Amino acid sequence: MQSRAAWPGSSGVSRAGRERRQRTGRSGWMIEKPWRRHGGAVALCFVGLSGLAGCGGVEPPPESVFAAREFAVPSTPAPCEKRLGQRQALFGDLHVHTALSSDAWNFDVRAEPDDAYAYAFGEAIKLPPGADREARSVRIGRPLDFAAVTDHAEFFGEQSVCKDPSAPGYASDFCEVMRSGEGRAPRLLLQIMSPFSSRQREVCGEDGADCALRAEQTWQQVIDAAERWNDTSAACERTTFVAYEYSSFRLGSNLHRNVIFRGTAVPQRPISYLDAHREWDLWRILKEQCQDSDSGCDVLAIPHNSNISNGRMFAVDYPGAGSQREQARRALLRQQLEPVVEVMQHKGDSECRNGLPGVLGGEDELCGFERFEDLAFSRFVDEGEQVGECYQGPLADWLPRLGPSCLHRNSYVRYALIEGLREQARLGVNPYKMGLLASTDTHNAIAGGVQEADFPGHLGNGDATRLQRVQFSADIPGNAYNNPGGLVGVWAEENSRASIFDALRRREVFGTSGPRIQPRFFGAWALQGDLCAQPDMAARAYEQAVPMGSDLPARRGEAPEFLVAALADPGSLRFPGTPLQRLQVVKGWADAQGNHHQRVFHVAGHAGGAARVDPESCQPQGQGFAQLCAVWRDPEFDPEVSAVYYLRAVENPSCRYTAQQCLQLPSDQRPQDCAEPVFSHVIQERAWSSPIWYSSGGD
Template identity: 70%
Template sequence: MHSRVRVVSIVLAGMVLSACGKGLEPPSESAYAAKDFSAGQVAEPCASSDPNRQALFGDLHIHTAYSNDAWNFDVRMEPADAYRYAFGGPLQLPLGDDHKAREVYIDRPLDFAGVTDHAEFFGEQDVCFDPVAAGYSSSFCEVMRSGNGRAPQLVMQIMSPFSKRRADVCGEEGADCAARAAEYWRNTIDAAQAWQDTSSDCQRTAFVAYEYSSFRLGSNLHRNVIFRNAAVLQRPVSYIDVHREWDLWRILKEQCIESGTGCDVLAIPHNPNISNGRMFAVDYPGADSIEEQADRARLRQQIEPLVEITQHKGDSECRNGLEGVLGAEDELCDLERFEDLAFARFVGEGEQPGQCYSGPLADWLPHLGPNCLDRKSYVRYALVEGLKEEQRIGVNPFKFGIMASTDTHNATSGGVQEAAFEGHLGNGDSRAEQRASFSSENEGNAYNNPGGLIGVWATENSRDSIFDAMQRKETFGTSGPRIQPRFFGAWDLPSDLCGDPQMLDKAYAQAVPMGADLPARASDAPTFLVAANADGGTAAYPGTPLQQLQVIKGWADDEGNHHQRVFEVAGDPDNGADVDMDTCRPRGEGFAQLCTVWQDPEFDPQSSAIYYLRAVENPSCRYSAQQCLALPEADRPADCADPVFEPVIQERAWSSPIWYTPRG
């Protein structure tokens, strides 16, 4: 323990020293003030609309060459390229096995997309690659040009709680970086505006967005910031200028939502699985009274209505074996365990990470990276923790709807097709051998995965309709396939509702949809309409049938323990479906549709609870197994015969929760 404290002290001292004597003061908050960049662009009303809402699929986590890490992977596509790919056009990726540029297309165009480049180095990157810029010869720029994304000079900028922009790079007043960052931001806005379909066809929606990339003290605290329309901040709020998430939320509220410009915004946290329990930490530094804590929780609930449950750096739904979580093991809590790679790097190969510290001053404990386990790193347990906080302070800070996206760094928005995955990391996984290997000797990147998609239930494909769906949490996430889950809760639903031609009319009239609260208790136990349609796929890439529907229930006891219960409510988990590993072809029967009306048999009216739907496909081949089969046997890396991750997966979709709170 003493050696750990010593290492931590050295790291913290380094952070302090790194900020001394050469930092620029952050801009005044008025510099962020929202402005309408629509230039008079007006969208026609959509010609068609569905009052019972349609499933629309998108990706709201996309990086291009404007993100420094993507640039370091030789990616040169810009925001306009990412939107072109999202909506069906071609994209040129870095060199592949044959040393030729790879022209790629999405298997099916998305309905909506938002490019979320890291805002932290917008200006610095442009300075560092412009030989006539005054800061070009700075040591910081030399490191940035080296392509070493883990160099201390770069890492400290997104890790140190004292980080500031550098005068030797940006100029004495920071004007050079500010001007260049403004150009990047304006290009991002213009690309979304150019690709937004303003005709009555409403075929595609493009959101203005960016990523706030806090790696404060070695824990992932990233957020994607999504604007409703072209009324947006004049400069994105980055971690280098604003070190705490609640200051981000406050600025978004004051400078956007309350600006009177028509600006509206939300933020989406992602990758809590590598946050050392900090993403959903139950602490309110600087807010000592219950009233102050409730105010901060209310602010978070307003700005962060959604959470990203999966993406190319792993699944954040749940994990077995966590301290303080009771209930039977969930066999499906093992999808894409990316954090295990981080633990091997920062804890030690073969060593198990310990429990994250959560005592006094935990908020100031540095980590060298993700190196500990905590239930507050996973979405399911954050949802339960929110129930406890609501009892304590009267507000639930973790009242999240569910979404998913890719986090591609190739500008390949929504490129999630396992059978045709070309990678998400430029030259970091441009070759099939890299995508099939877990070994660093082969520059393997098989720990990553294609990522997921966000689904929304919206009346039409327009910015307002989709943004409204996200705010009311009528959203879902998938691990890639375009599964369409429906989840409604009420106190009395007819048992034959699934066979009723007016099922959706009656569901919306008699129940609340995913993302909502059950009304005050009116009968013995809540009843849920649980349904999903399988992804039919395409002629080139047929979909996989559904295997089963599960309802996940979570609650807390008086001792602070979390409880979980998985109910198998429709389909057949023992249907015998499997995969022929010689061909990666799935075998066995499944379901194109599943539907049931289910009542909680263990309902406790005195206990707050969350319920959400998990729709699970039959087994299919992971992309890395398919990459192995595609390679000549002599060229296959050793990992093909002994992979770290299981070669067979079960893709899935997660609905947003429905909440039950006892009256009073």
């Protein structure tokens, strides 16, 4: 039994915040209020799902409309002047929304894909006004190496209709809600989707042709912007990717994916949730219409926000596949189309969670980081309800709640990696063989805008002021439950589309919670003992071992050895970086009873850490490390048990953006949240490497 006071894994929420949350009953307010405010036509149509005709549904298009072709004149990029055989760390953001996403546009964001790329690569752009009613000018402190705009594809056509007074569907109820400007309406339009959702005749026309044509025009805008900003000169200063987001909120569960294309050979229009209700159909269509075509199209998908997926993101699920052979084929499709996963973004950390049933090995003190699901969506567990129980009742049961009410190990990346080992043993294929990365999910078009101290917000006029950004209020919507998000890092030979996409495909990638930490992780059966002291460490590691994202070769030693290393983010003159505190290796495996086991090994640095930060001033105290490195051997290795390993590099404590921005407010204007924060004022930023796998079968 769990009571509210004993909510498991809530260390990322401050004690004062938990107590105040219990007093005010803040859980779920931002979901319930807009539902009541905007019930109208949207709610009516959604409740009447049993008959699509009552909702004015348009039949899905034939899959041939997604056939890929080349959308730009192919060019031969010049060889990059900076190319490193041992690979270099490049930083980017593959999850960026602009005004082409309805849930950004409705918060007065007017920045479009060109603006997002301008910001990513060092130019200033405008954000919606703050308290002074003047548009805010923002500029990234350190330009990114690469970026992709990933606007929600579901309403590319509908949003164009709803903004055009000459369009026949402009006066529809749907468009009135979308244009309402009442904050959450477009978010509901986008996310409240049933397994039977379809486009609406009153908006798109009898056969959906108006929305289809407009969606293709918007898609062309996305393609053109990516082409304009992609640098194919020898300087190789910046890389962009044609991309979009597939935004499934099936059964109230976040099952979103970012779809990233290697080049400009892409489908004629993006495949959205309204076109393919299951991710299995998304993958199949992408394979058939893109990868298996003769167009040169290549693609991968990146699942994100599994922390609010009700356990469905990584459910062991092969719909329609009865035989084990067919399930293995499906598992391989998933592995090929989703080689990486987003472990961190503005809606929190999806790495792990303490207190989940079926997870053994004790608490991981760092699993309480940015627990968005505790406050923003998840229902608190009352007496008599079991933690981990998924509520999958009839529509009337989950419809008013909208967000997840389930905490399950299948919502977290660490346990998906372990579940993949079980499927590998059962099917011979691991569907969850995923590299780890992070991104922002900004809805302000500020790709890579992750600096805590001057974070300008996530959502247009929804958090345009410091006051909005530091509070979590049931009466005045604040945004303190969000964070600036993270960055994706790749180890690539050069800053080009081909090199970065190849790194994503082979999973030689890492994620950070914002800082530009550079982790290295190699595995082998024997490593040179003084490898860390060698000036050509990386080159030797590639000769002796496999890098992150790889399988250990067939066993030929007593226990695997790993090179674990990381460079701290040096920061900038204005915002110096925070030193590293420690390096950890996280190991996971499963037992015959289906339990997941986890072990966190301290490998380098200060295990406990003497450094701290004063939340009253945000001044750091104590020493840390500019770099850490060790050769580590698994002391508990069992050759009969398959296992997965990854590196976590952890900084010294620092102030969360809410703490820093509270200090920037005059003392008499600071809200209660500054004194009693819902989220702890002190955080430890981090980086995650992609895993290395050991198979007891030698595969």
